[in-house]
Amino acid sequence: MKAKQLLSHSAWICWKDLLEFARSKMALVMLLLMPLFMMIMVGFIFPDSAAMMEDVPIALVDLDSGPMGENFTMQLEGLNEQTGMMVLSGATDIEDIRTQIYAGDIDGGIVIPANFTQNIMAGQQGTIIIMTDQSNPQLSMQTQQALSYVIDEMGTYAAIGMLSASDSNTTLATVQPYTVEIEDLVEGDPSYFQFVAPGIMAMVVMMSLMTGLPHAISYEKDTGTLDGMLVAPIHRLAIILGKVLAQTTRGMIQGILILLLAMLLFGVVIYGNILIVLLIMLLTVLSFVGLGILVTSFTDKEETASMIMMTMMFPMMFLGGVFFPIEQMPGFMQTISSVLPLTYATSAMRKVMILGAGMGDITTEILFMVIFGLVFLLISVPMFKRAMNK
Amino acid sequence: MTEEIAIQTNELTKKFGDLVAVDKVSFDVKKGEIFGFLGPNGAGKTTTIRMLCTLTRPTDGTATVADLDIKKDDHEVRGHIGLVSEKLIMYDRLTAYENLKLFAKLYNLSKDQMEKKIDELLKLVHMEKWKDKQIGTYSTGMKQRINVIRALLNEPEILFLDEPTLGLDPQSTAEIREFIRKLNTELNTTIILTTHMMVEADMLCDRLGIIDRGKIVALDTPENLKKMISGNDNLVTEMNIPNLTNTMVETLQACECVKTISRLDNTKIKVQANGDDAFDIILDTVRAGGGKITSVKNLEPTLEDVFLHITGREVRDQANVKQRAENRGPDGHSMGGGGNRRVR
Ligand SMILES: Nc1ncnc2c1ncn2[C@@H]1O[C@H](COP(=O)(O)OP(=O)(O)OP(=O)(O)O)[C@@H](O)[C@H]1O
Numbered sequence: 226m227k228a229k230q231l232l233s234h235s236a237w238i239c240w241k242d243l244l245e246f247a248r249s250k251m252a253l254v255m256l257l258l259m260p261l262f263m264m265i266m267v268g269f270i271f272p273d274s275a276a277m278m279e280d281v282p283i284a285l286v287d288l289d290s291g292p293m294g295e296n297f298t299m300q301l302e303g304l305n306e307q308t309g310m311m312v313l314s315g316a317t318d319i320e321d322i323r324t325q326i327y328a329g330d331i332d333g334g335i336v337i338p339a340n341f342t343q344n345i346m347a348g349q350q351g352t353i354i355i356m357t358d359q360s361n362p363q364l365s366m367q368t369q370q371a372l373s374y375v376i377d378e379m380g381t382y383a384a385i386g387m388l389s390a391s392d393s394n395t396t397l398a399t400v401q402p403y404t405v406e407i408e409d410l411v412e413g414d415p416s417y418f419q420f421v422a423p424g425i426m427a428m429v430v431m432m433s434l435m436t437g438l439p440h441a442i443s444y445e446k447d448t449g450t451l452d453g454m455l456v457a458p459i460h461r462l463a464i465i466l467g468k469v470l471a472q473t474t475r476g477m478i479q480g481i482l483i484l485l486l487a488m489l490l491f492g493v494v495i496y497g498n499i500l501i502v503l504l505i506m507l508l509t510v511l512s513f514v515g516l517g518i519l520v521t522s523f524t525d526k527e528e529t530a531s532m533i534m535m536t537m538m539f540p541m542m543f544l545g546g547v548f549f550p551i552e553q554m555p556g557f558m559q560t561i562s563s564v565l566p567l568t569y570a571t572s573a574m575r576k577v578m579i580l581g582a583g584m585g586d587i588t589t590e591i592l593f594m595v596i597f598g599l600v601f602l603l604i605s606v607p608m609f610k611r612a613m614n615k
Numbered sequence: 616m617t618e619e620i621a622i623q624t625n626e627l628t629k630k631f632g633d634l635v636a637v638d639k640v641s642f643d644v645k646k647g648e649i650f651g652f653l654g655p656n657g658a659g660k661t662t663t664i665r666m667l668c669t670l671t672r673p674t675d676g677t678a679t680v681a682d683l684d685i686k687k688d689d690h691e692v693r694g695h696i697g698l699v700s701e702k703l704i705m706y707d708r709l710t711a712y713e714n715l716k717l718f719a720k721l722y723n724l725s726k727d728q729m730e731k732k733i734d735e736l737l738k739l740v741h742m743e744k745w746k747d748k749q750i751g752t753y754s755t756g757m758k759q760r761i762n763v764i765r766a767l768l769n770e771p772e773i774l775f776l777d778e779p780t781l782g783l784d785p786q787s788t789a790e791i792r793e794f795i796r797k798l799n800t801e802l803n804t805t806i807i808l809t810t811h812m813m814v815e816a817d818m819l820c821d822r823l824g825i826i827d828r829g830k831i832v833a834l835d836t837p838e839n840l841k842k843m844i845s846g847n848d849n850l851v852t853e854m855n856i857p858n859l860t861n862t863m864v865e866t867l868q869a870c871e872c873v874k875t876i877s878r879l880d881n882t883k884i885k886v887q888a889n890g891d892d893a894f895d896i897i898l899d900t901v902r903a904g905g906g907k908i909t910s911v912k913n914l915e916p917t918l919e920d921v922f923l924h925i926t927g928r929e930v931r932d933q934a935n936v937k938q939r940a941e942n943r944g945p946d947g948h949s950m951g952g953g954g955n956r957r958v959r
Pocket residue numbers: 631634636654655656657658659660661662663701811955
């Protein structure tokens with residue numbers, strides 16, 4: 226009975242919050258604008274278009290002695306003559322490319338492996354290895370993307386020629402005779418949007434709880450409306466639960482908007498199960514809810530709330546692996562990253578969306594988020610009750 | 616005996632750090648009465664109300680509300696009370712109906728009960744036509760009407776009103792006051808209200824506690840409080856002196872018999888004094904200072920005079936003297952510093 230009332234009260238408080246929210250034009254615009262803005266910003270900081278590349282020094286190694294390798298080299302050189310994207314040079318093997326990258330002579334390398342012709346002849350896809358200078362993540366990403374794009378284009382071109390004389394059994398090999406393998410890349414697909422979209426989704430969910438929740442409570446405290454709820458014979462938890470529900474709804478809507486924007490405007494593809502994506506969003510809520518409540522209990526005024534939020538959010542945003550792969554950070558920062566729930570949320574989201582991972586592949590992430598969330602809930606709920614009773 | 620008591624406090628104290636906002640306050644409120652707290656800004660009125668409403672925990676002391684301990688049975692207390700606080704408890708983007716609905720749900724009213732209650736309350740303050748308009752579009756007076764009925768959804772035995780007429784125009788003020796009285800007589804609701812308006816306290820309250828710097832300095836019916844200083848040797852007089860100077864006011868203030876002086880405007884002062892020959896002394900002092908008295912009016916003491924009489928005329932009264940002239944609202948008597956208008 227008590228629990229039922231608590232839930233009913235929090236549902237009504239959530240209803241109130243969402244109604245207020247839906248009637249605030251500013252809030253609605255921000256809901257849409259923020260994700261769009263973020264994606265576009267990210268797009269500008271990390272340009273993804275192949276056309277933007279010019280005269281990038283790239284080494285080409287043909288380890289394949291067959292005709293297909295030669296064919297590929299010719300195609301690449303022909304294409305490069307038209308676009309002027311790369312300055313092609315030679316190298317003896319993968320090791321040599323590595324040395325040249327380390328020396329700073331080239332920004333990347335393209336390797337045609339030994340069995341390239343053999344594979345294509347056998348009706349399989351021919352793999353091309355791309356290597357990039359990872360010490361410069363933007364350039365690396367850009368090079369990778371451009372090269373993948375070029376090779377894709379070339380593949381399509383080659384496929385047209387192969388279609389008529391096709392006797393192979395793998396359709397994929399016909400339509401897409403070349404496939405790209407990225408050597409030494411951290412994880413995922415070459416598109417930077419593909420890389421950041423999952424992280425940004427996790428991030429907006431985090432933000433809705435970490436900034437939305439303290440703001441919602443301290444705003445009502447400042448304007449005095451919170452007293453109306455506090456003076457009613459309802460459980461103190463109903464208030465925070467109602468607010469959490471409202472903020473969760475808002476965060477999820479925003480997360481889904483980002484996903485749609487990423488898919489429609491930026492060509493991001495989800496390889497995994499969308500339901501798992503939603504589940505991870507909910508788990509992100511769980512992992513941050515305690516922290517959000519904790520901050521709320523420590524903040525008396527709206528301004529203080531915002532300030533604390535900002536100081537906490539920024540490190541999280543940058544160390545959570547949303548914008549840069551964690552593996553590229555210095556060691557001590559990686560240590561900090563490894564205790565932030567956003568890191569796990571981002572990682573899980575990325576694995577599912579990009580790599581098509583299932584539940585079994587993200588158990589570590591799930592476990593961390595659940596434990597982190599529960600620990601902070603246990604700490605923060607008594608704190609909140611006390612703060613409401615000052 | 617306890618049946619008759621709605622609220623009882625025993626040395627109730629609230630400190631904010633070093634500041635003692637409410638200092639060992641003890642008083643009773645009888646069931647069915649209108650009890651007023653009168654005091655200047657910062658006296659501790661709101662803090663007292665907030666403690667009784669279980670919104671703030673007392674630092675020390677105890678209190679019962681509807682026979683329930685405010686510390687131990689805070690949850691139960693909440694079922695018996697309603698609060699109209701200093702700030703509006705309403706959401707601008709919601710309509711009156713939606714606002715009332717939210718709180719009705721928090722008070723566990725069923726759908727039927729809720730509909731009936733909301734209709735009834737809206738009718739009571741003549742706001743039926745506005746129920747589907749967002750609060751943000753209301754005038755201050757309309758907002759306050761909804762704000763007041765919001766506190767009545769659970770039919771509270773005890774209603775707390777913290778400065779219910781602050782910032783309202785004379786007409787809305789009169790309406791709200793009439794409404795408060797009606798609640799008290801028709802529903803027998805016990806009412807505790809705070810105000811810094813003397814007239815309001817005088818006309819509404821059965822009993823009055825004058826609170827200053829966290830302490831209750833006097834507690835009685837308004838009539839008795841006024842009698843306190845209307846005895847033979849107490850004098851309240853208003854004088855018109857066209858060539859009034861600050862020096863005159865200062866020399867008067869220095870007189871043994873003079874308790875307080877308020878400067879009403881450039882030429883008018885109001886003097887409170889005691890002693891048999893006080894009137895003579897005052898006239899002599901003014902004349903000796905070169906003052907030309909054109910008219911003198913001896914007044915019935917008001918609650919304001921009571922307050923000045925009780926709290927004495929010290930540092931803060933100097934400020935009051937300056938501010939009073941500017942602060943005379945439509946009600947005539949308003950006390951203490953201004954600047955505490957309702958924000959929103
Ligand atoms: N939360 C708080 N933290 C610190 N000090 C406070 C707090 N609330 C009130 N005070 C202080 O306690 C004293 C009493 O304040 P209170 O609001 O009770 O006065 P009041 O009689 O209601 O005055 P007003 O007429 O201005 O409403 C003031 O000095 C005020 O500054």
